[in-house]
Amino acid sequence: MTDVVIGAQSEVVFHFSIKLSDGSAADSSKVHNKPAKLVMGDGSLTANFEKCLLGLKAGENKSFELAPEDAFGQPNPDNIYHLDRSKFGVDAPAQVGAIIAFTQQDGTELPGLIREVAGDSVTVDFNHPLAGQHLTFDVEIISVAN
Structure with missing residues (x-):
């Protein structure tokens, strides 16, 4: 059996940590040990965030930086x-x-x-507190299902 990689419609369970540009921690799903779950393409994440997940499989870790437009947007x-x-x-x-x-x-x-x-x-x-920030995301993929 081959490992399932994240594709355009995969269901993904993952832990994430968000760091500000100064390196300080902003948020982490590991604090309460509640991983995030999403279906790729459902609109809950930006297209560029999803592109960073494509091709990963369970057990893999990745770190990537996103501009405000690809994370929580610019303050409105x-x-x-x-x-x-x-x-x-x-x-x-x-x-x-x-x-x-x-x-x-x-x-x-x-x-x-x-x-x-x-x-x-x-x-x-009422803007998201992280709007306008350049952020680093560290993700740990827990499971992938197609």
């Missing part, structure tokens, strides 16, 4: 909102640096980072 100014301070309460105070989950109309939660508090105006950034 349309994702920055100015909210009234009255929208915040004691359980979720408006403090710079705090990350607060906001419930959207469809019931899903979206995390926002409080960037600024000025008088009654609170600036909340």
Whole structure:
């Protein structure tokens, strides 16, 4: 039996670690030992991220760098909102640096980072915290199925 390599529609289970350009760790699936799972081509990852996985097989490791456009995108100014301070309460105070989950109309939660508090105006950034960053991904392929 030959080892299955990652192809265009493979189901892949893998661990990943993300490092910032200064080498510091940003995220890792190994922290909680919960590997990521995806179906290639399902749109959950960028095309260039998927290209970096093509041809790998279970047990292999790879490290690659991605520009912001191929990782979490560039920050979008349309994702920055100015909210009234009255929208915040004691359980979720408006403090710079705090990350607060906001419930959207469809019931899903979206995390926002409080960037600024000025008088009654609170600036909340809903961009992904890693948007705009050049990142290094280390992946360890656990299983591949076609």
